[in-house]
Amino acid sequence: AYKVFGFLDLDLQTNTRYLARLLAYNDSWATNDCLCSCFTAPRSEQREYWPLVKSYLDSTDPWDIRFSTIAMMTNYLTDEYVKEVLALLKAVHSDHYYVNMGLAWAFATAVAKHRDEAIAYLEKGILAEKVRKKAIQKCVESYRVSADDKDLLRSMR
Known part of the structure; x- marks a missing residue:
């Protein structure tokens, strides 16, 4: 399901709903990192997906936090976002x-x-x-x- 999700061409609202459902089953580094590597929508629509990706840093679920961290690493270590990404990740304890x-x-x-x-x-x-x-x-x-x-x-x- 994680790999298939990454290949679907969906709008932000639909992606947000599906992502929330998938993250409910995210319970290992393997499923997490597979999802992040396949979740390519933020690469082409960075600004639209940025609030969604960073929102998971505020979760109490460690797998949500890892999702946000790896999604930022995969999609947002760019000239435009790198400073904000590093500041946000620095604050994670x-x-x-x-x-x-x-x-x-x-x-x-x-x-x-x-x-x-x-x-x-x-x-x-x-x-x-x-x-x-x-x-x-x-x-x-x-x-x-x-x-x-x-x-x-x-x-x-």
């Missing part, structure tokens, strides 16, 4: 393992795509320490981050 791993993944991806805007978030005291350390690890392991930046990030550990 959770003890849920998969929320924190999603946050780390998003910050590491942001460093790869928008180094100047993102790298400062990995300084100590800005993010939860477990998120910060995992994001640095992901950057160091990434092929999309330069050797010089990897050295800088190692020094920030």
